Amino acid sequence: MAQVKRVRRAVSGIILLDKPRGFTSNAALQKVRWLLNAEKAGHTGSLDPLATGVLPLCFGEATKFSQYLLDADKGYETVAQLGVTTLTADAEGEVIECKPVAVTQPQLEALLPQFRGDQQQVPPMYSALKRDGQPLYKLARAGEVVEREPRSVTITRLDLLSLENDRASLAVACSKGTYIRTLVEDIGQALGCGAHVAELRRTQAGPFDLSQTVSLEELERVHTEGGAEAVDAYLKPVDSGLEHWPLLQLSEHSAFYWLHGQPVRAPEAPKFG
Template identity: 55%
Template sequence: MTTAPRARVARRPVHGVLLLDKPLGWSSNDVLQKVKWLLRAEKAGHTGTLDPLASGVLPLCFGAATKFSQLQLDADKTYAATLRLGQKTSTADAEGEVIETRPVAVESADVERIKAQFTGPIRQVPPMHSALKKDGKALYEYARAGIDVERAPRDVIIHELNMALILTNSAQAAIDIIVKCSKGTYIRTLGEDIGEALGCGAHLSALRRIGTGDFTEQQCVTLEALEAMTEVQRLACLLPVDSLLAHHSVVTLDADNAARFLNGLARRGAWPDAPQVAVYEDKTHALLGTAHVQAGELIPGRLLSPTEIEQISNASRTQVYAHTPEVQPI
């Protein structure tokens, strides 16, 4: 018996940002491909990997939004996590084997005492079970082969850290933490280092990203909800491309200058210096791209193509975005 070939999905241009509440057990790329298929989108990318063990805020960029995804990669992140005290594992999280067990004699005062040690600028040694590359090979590949390689410490910033000593459902000592941190912070490493500072060891038993940049978990849609929607409802979940540019100054150009700007030509005007600028066409309010202003010169950065601008304009006539930022001149 022969099986009928699976129908090919007709892809289409989709532009915008979807805030997904990533489910446990899925890799970031697997969930991206699933949502890309649900939207029938031609082009997509995510904005920073979440481990399968982690859930929470994962901004997915489609079409023109992929040009600005680096902004979310660089954004501060906020996590809620639980540290299981008294056990170290091979991976510093619940997926690894227990490699050391120690008694736990920790009180709330001890947790409060070490808080300053892990707040502000700190240094971390990246974990072996990470995607960081060494000689073109991911560290986790060395780890799976039983090879430990030297890793240089990295400077990161812990902006805020709240910790509370708790007992789990199985009466095990643990710490619930909420941490706002700079990009590149390893929460598994933070948890392991906190365990060492308390003298009992620890590993990460749960991790959820509750914020990235200005985006929060309250804005997210679950994969289950997305699957249950119609195509029109799914598209309505998209934030516009310029939701990634919320902290950019704004410059508007007339049609003539907009056309030159889109050709990569700098424009002159009475604008104050600004490192990050979102540029719009003044009559249509169409996003043209990003730039920076130096000495009265608007210098192009990442630009949308005329085709992308037209596609976004056409879509906006039939599609209600979840959020449209107000355009304010610089």
């Protein structure tokens, strides 16, 4: 008997998922897409499987704005395991070096300012960046190491929340493209003992923070009780990620051309801030 194809719904909006640990961003997206039975979906930048926290998922018309969320600043809280260096710079990688830790809180706090502001950061080999069409992590798994160009990133906040024995909790606010694994690894090298990311939680993505998120378990519960339509209650408006942008009113004539992809002349330049 032929399998009946599932007819997907043309829903639009943004769901702010608190991504659980162990899921790739795409796996989390596809799970929520299935719960919504959504026709079109996309996420706004990957979180490592190890990481949890704010992951905006765009559906339908909201996918057209996903690039703006991808380019937005991010916030994180991370736990750095001092004294242990791993192949992937996180807790899932093979341990390659262990060193004793003799770091005090004043020493660490005195070091952090050099990592704030504009930085040149070399992306890790274990990343989704591509070289000649191949993701770097695939080359790394094959034992290859290729030269990576440093990238300009900005660290606007880097604060020590606590230091307990050999585990340092840090709060970070940064520009897009910043690798927290690389930041922690660089701090470990500067301390002389090495370090890797033991825990990572994204606390902010653009205008969205953890207080606005919903867990995967909650979405599954709602779906079980009321089906895909019940999950719609967690969809934020398509433009909710752009609320900090200025509002520009178009005439009916201009709106017609704009909706058909044509440039229009604004009566005045919109003002930010």
